[in-house]
Amino acid sequence: MMIEIELRCDGDDAERVEGVLKRWNVQFYEGRERFNGTDVVVFTVMVPDFVINDIVSDLVKAVDLRKAHSSVVWSDISGKSVKYSSSAKSLEKFRHRWTLVDIEGLVEKTNSQARVDPIQLTLGAVASIVALFGLVTDSIVMIISAMLLSPILGPLYGFSLNIVMGRGRDAMEAILSIGKLLLVIFMSSFVSSLLLRALGVMPGTPTHEILLRADSGLIYILLAVVLGYAGVVAIVSRIPEILAGVSIAAALVPPTSVIGIALAMGWWEVFTGSTVLTIENVLGLLTGSLAALYILNVSPRFYYEKKAAKMYTKRTLMVLLLLISGLVLLELIP
Incomplete structure (x- = not known):
């Protein structure tokens, strides 16, 4: 099963978030939006369910969640994503480790x-x-x-x-x-x-x-x-x-x-x-x-x-x- 992660943060945290995602070798989409007059970076990532907790744990370390515009949310998605299938394949090695x-x-x-x-x-x-x-x-x-x-x-x-x-x-x-x-x-x-x-x-x-x-x-x-x-x-x-x-x-x-x-x-x-x-x-x-x-x-x-x-x-x-x-x-x- 694939999980969609949607992360919002400011520019100061965005570089650290991008580093985490690249380290995990997952594909992601990066966009921008305004929140109460503040520029916010939005990351959309899809990952296999068996590594969700480890990736989210690393992302939480990279983001200052005390800021009102910062958040990390994730949810199940139905069906398969061809675009993100390579990410799932590259993370197969984590199936048999302790999460x-x-x-x-x-x-x-x-x-x-x-x-x-x-x-x-x-x-x-x-x-x-x-x-x-x-x-x-x-x-x-x-x-x-x-x-x-x-x-x-x-x-x-x-x-x-x-x-x-x-x-x-x-x-x-x-x-x-x-x-x-x-x-x-x-x-x-x-x-x-x-x-x-x-x-x-x-x-x-x-x-x-x-x-x-x-x-x-x-x-x-x-x-x-x-x-x-x-x-x-x-x-x-x-x-x-x-x-x-x-x-x-x-x-x-x-x-x-x-x-x-x-x-x-x-x-x-x-x-x-x-x-x-x-x-x-x-x-x-x-x-x-x-x-x-x-x-x-x-x-x-x-x-x-x-x-x-x-x-x-x-x-x-x-x-x-x-x-x-x-x-x-x-x-x-x-």
Whole structure:
């Protein structure tokens, strides 16, 4: 479908508008008219619907819409335009990229997943119990099953996406959701471990799978950053979310469950190691996902929002990197 854009501006903005249209390689018609005694330049452009939001975003940056005679409007047109068919053909490459509407749709979808409800918290508790049985029986199959159940992906990317969009309140809600899920996973594991210990079915010493989640280190921080980065790239590449979700859950659900197990069993060395590992994984995942969105240049629609959002993103990244640096120093201290 073709969209007709009609843009009005004064001569000061016209040169910038023409530059935007030439950069997009679209054909346009330029005319003149009078508006309340002011000479106004009128641009008429027809573009394919799949790039309308990106082109309009660039045009809005070039025009001072505070002026009464300036405006940008667009509407659908029926039928095909032979004259503008070459413009549509030259913009085909944009069909498979994320547009601003795609990004905003992803943010809204992620926000709906980021606000955890009782059902998601229940899933977190079930995932924790399944992970517990897998950890104490050295069953990797059960541990993987727990990862499939965990709803941790939505809150994690809710934080990162809202940071790059400059939505601090929504980002904090996502962090709160992550905290709620991790607390539920920990408490479910802790209470279940106490009950199993009372029944005499808990192992006397940590199993192999438990010990694996009690070993923190620099390599795990790096791995968490890479997982966070790869998860965002997977979503942007339209890879099924469940694949990204399993990798994220692998870094959070088992070690958080081990914290509860170790506390219930009095395995203090395991408790310390799994706690440090969980903190490293949380910070690494947040840093990696935020860095990926920053590198991919995901940002708000309008230019006056982009500047504030970028500053917000940089400051958040600096805080995360400082916290990770502190963990690195702790790991280097013998």
